[in-house]
Amino acid sequence: xxxxxxxxxxxKDICTLGECGGSITxxxxxxLETKVVDGVLNIxxxxxxxxxxxxFITDPKEILETAGSLHCxxxxxxxxxxxxxxxxxxxxxxxxxxAMAINELVKRNRFNSENLFIIGLNCGGTxxxxxxxxxxxxxxxxxxxxxIKEEIDKGQIIVLLKDGTEKGVKIDELExxxxxxxxxxxxxxxxxxRNTDIVCGNWGATEGWTFTEVISEKGVKLINDAVKDGxxxxxxxxxxxxxxxxxxxxxxxxxxxxxxxxxxxxxYPSIEKWDEYWNRCIECYGCRDVCxxxxxxxxxxxxxxxxxxxxxxxxxxxxxxxxxxxxxxxINCGQCEDVCPVHIPLSKxxxxxxxxxxENTGYIAGITDELPPLxxxxxx
Amino acid sequence: MLIKHTICSFCSxxxxxxxxxxxxxxxxxxxxxxxxxxxxxxxxxxxxxxxDIQENRIIVPHQKQQNKLVESSWEDAFSLINESLKSxxxxxxxxxxSGELTNEENAIIKNFAESRGIKxxxxxxxxxxxxxxxxxxxFANYEDLKNANFLFIIGNIIVDNPLIxxxxxxxxxxxxxxxxxxxxxLTTTSINSDKHFKFFSFSDFLxxxxxxxxxxxxxxxxxxxxxLESIDNFDKLVEIVKKSNSKILPVxxxxxxxxxxxxFLPLDKNELKELLSKIKVLITVEADILTYDDGDNINLHNFxxxxxxxxxxxxxxxxxxxxxxxxLWFEKSGTFTNTVGTNQSFEKVIEAPxxxxxxxxxxxxx
Numbered sequence: 188x189x190x191x192x193x194x195x196x197x198x199k200d201i202c203t204l205g206e207c208g209g210s211i212t213x214x215x216x217x218x219l220e221t222k223v224v225d226g227v228l229n230i231x232x233x234x235x236x237x238x239x240x241x242x243f244i245t246d247p248k249e250i251l252e253t254a255g256s257l258h259c260x261x262x263x264x265x266x267x268x269x270x271x272x273x274x275x276x277x278x279x280x281x282x283x284x285x286a287m288a289i290n291e292l293v294k295r296n297r298f299n300s301e302n303l304f305i306i307g308l309n310c311g312g313t314x315x316x317x318x319x320x321x322x323x324x325x326x327x328x329x330x331x332x333x334x335i336k337e338e339i340d341k342g343q344i345i346v347l348l349k350d351g352t353e354k355g356v357k358i359d360e361l362e363x364x365x366x367x368x369x370x371x372x373x374x375x376x377x378x379x380x381r382n383t384d385i386v387c388g389n390w391g392a393t394e395g396w397t398f399t400e401v402i403s404e405k406g407v408k409l410i411n412d413a414v415k416d417g418x419x420x421x422x423x424x425x426x427x428x429x430x431x432x433x434x435x436x437x438x439x440x441x442x443x444x445x446x447x448x449x450x451x452x453x454x455y456p457s458i459e460k461w462d463e464y465w466n467r468c469i470e471c472y473g474c475r476d477v478c479x480x481x482x483x484x485x486x487x488x489x490x491x492x493x494x495x496x497x498x499x500x501x502x503x504x505x506x507x508x509x510x511x512x513x514x515x516x517x518i519n520c521g522q523c524e525d526v527c528p529v530h531i532p533l534s535k536x537x538x539x540x541x542x543x544x545x546e547n548t549g550y551i552a553g554i555t556d557e558l559p560p561l562x563x564x565x566x567x
Numbered sequence: 568m569l570i571k572h573t574i575c576s577f578c579s580x581x582x583x584x585x586x587x588x589x590x591x592x593x594x595x596x597x598x599x600x601x602x603x604x605x606x607x608x609x610x611x612x613x614x615x616x617x618x619d620i621q622e623n624r625i626i627v628p629h630q631k632q633q634n635k636l637v638e639s640s641w642e643d644a645f646s647l648i649n650e651s652l653k654s655x656x657x658x659x660x661x662x663x664x665s666g667e668l669t670n671e672e673n674a675i676i677k678n679f680a681e682s683r684g685i686k687x688x689x690x691x692x693x694x695x696x697x698x699x700x701x702x703x704x705x706f707a708n709y710e711d712l713k714n715a716n717f718l719f720i721i722g723n724i725i726v727d728n729p730l731i732x733x734x735x736x737x738x739x740x741x742x743x744x745x746x747x748x749x750x751x752x753l754t755t756t757s758i759n760s761d762k763h764f765k766f767f768s769f770s771d772f773l774x775x776x777x778x779x780x781x782x783x784x785x786x787x788x789x790x791x792x793x794x795l796e797s798i799d800n801f802d803k804l805v806e807i808v809k810k811s812n813s814k815i816l817p818v819x820x821x822x823x824x825x826x827x828x829x830x831f832l833p834l835d836k837n838e839l840k841e842l843l844s845k846i847k848v849l850i851t852v853e854a855d856i857l858t859y860d861d862g863d864n865i866n867l868h869n870f871x872x873x874x875x876x877x878x879x880x881x882x883x884x885x886x887x888x889x890x891x892x893x894x895l896w897f898e899k900s901g902t903f904t905n906t907v908g909t910n911q912s913f914e915k916v917i918e919a920p921x922x923x924x925x926x927x928x929x930x931x932x933x
Contacts, residue, residue, distance in 0.1 A: 271594070528733050
């Protein structure tokens, strides 16, 4: 099989309902209907397009609820697998950060990747739901409720309205003014997650088809079987298409690099500013609890506070322990920062630490197949 | 595994939270990032409350026999209660509810009380009065915090109500000066304030309200507070607020304290004690009276009949003559009104145990 394919659903309804020919929807249906997996972990629209929430599906009919893409879905699904679904044969649809977190957890034996089909998505980034709605009011002059679909394409965030009209604004323009994608997504350098079985997207794709890179043996079998059972059809993309995709990936990576320099260097908070941020910490453990990498059953951090009055906390002890415990494996998912009630830009410090660690050891969190050099599970 | 939206029941801020259920049990939380109040951020107590409220859960009716609580059937429990209700006059019966019931449940209980002519009914509001009596007062909402030019905080809001604290930091990041006052001089709120005042008595502090704060107050400033020693404190604060035309943001204790005020009289501790002294039959509805400020001075042993409608065996329900087990917050649908008066509805996350009954069913049988 060629490494690069274009695929689409053979079911006409799914083909129009899903993004780019409904390929993923049909692959998931194939996996469920033929009982290759017990269930599927994907994202669905909860109340509206700003409300992407993970959903675990076992009934193939319900897969349609997850058709189409959502960008207001800064979700993380890796720890849902290790906490609740590790006993299942599972197919999971992932953004690069999910895939990297899965990689870190599998390395730590939190679950077995044998039981897992990982379907990756090209990802230009996600938007936070509330700011996204304000942004559509401010820069698009639209009532967010009138928008029925959004997409990121050709450097723009494009919205589709109830009345069928479209409106797009350049991402650069939005982000220069402090809007647009989440900061973590802006600086994320993994746009095509290759630590997966297959990775799908519209970069380089023919209209109505999904451009797919087949990564693993499992991925090859998956595509072959789904084609054989009549769920999807496939064709080979042209060299030109492959080139376009590679070019888009390069552009996105360069942009991420620019944002990294800005966020982690030129505009990185000063020591004084960090002191101010740490003073805010209320020790809610939100950053630790949401971190997909943190999983110790007995957390070192709590030992520090067992018999102490918590007011005011010593946030530096708290963050210092976390920093030494997980920062080398920080995958820049940004969940810690998203949930911090007091707006501490936590993931900047953790990710900066991983970048330094990477420079010194070559270890790329979520990508490198071995465990980080300093990591010894015996001590956990 | 299923993730569902709901509204946090821990305090009155009204944050959204996703609960994760697995095999019919609530087992975890997941950030609810689309919720306009907290955008996926929750405090520790909010995230743990699904666990905490399941502690000492009681799921079958209990009755006291020879000073011991023993399991009973719903039929027996209802008939015993109804006998006792029949043998007492309406003035001898009292109901204490809590600020954590839904508006729909409050409406049912109010209806019940009115149809029976029961007037001894209310809830402990931690000394917050009914806001309805203060029509000319300007109450701030969360958006106002963004546009304020000065914030004065009484209490450790940043730790007690972090999702209001968050908005304080957003204001601070915009250069808004923040002053605070509390019994302690070293709190997370104090170290994040531009100026902090320590007091021994809240009342004295308000009587001798510092000019330094007074001078900063104007129509675009907001006083945020979550403690009151007595109802007088509120009136004194109102005086200060009115003189300066500023706004107030009182942060109530219960997830639906604000909504409950629309149905029942908020009681301070003296009023609650007085109500209890007048009655011979007490019905509590998820009201753990003994945990209230000064609750250890309250005697709940001298009623002819004490019926606790509750979800858990706690200090109060465990001394009742009859316990009627009801649904936890995530086992029911309804609405809470948060501390700025916003109604938020939420859906049931899991089914309640079959051996429990809803507030609606319980009151329909009394």
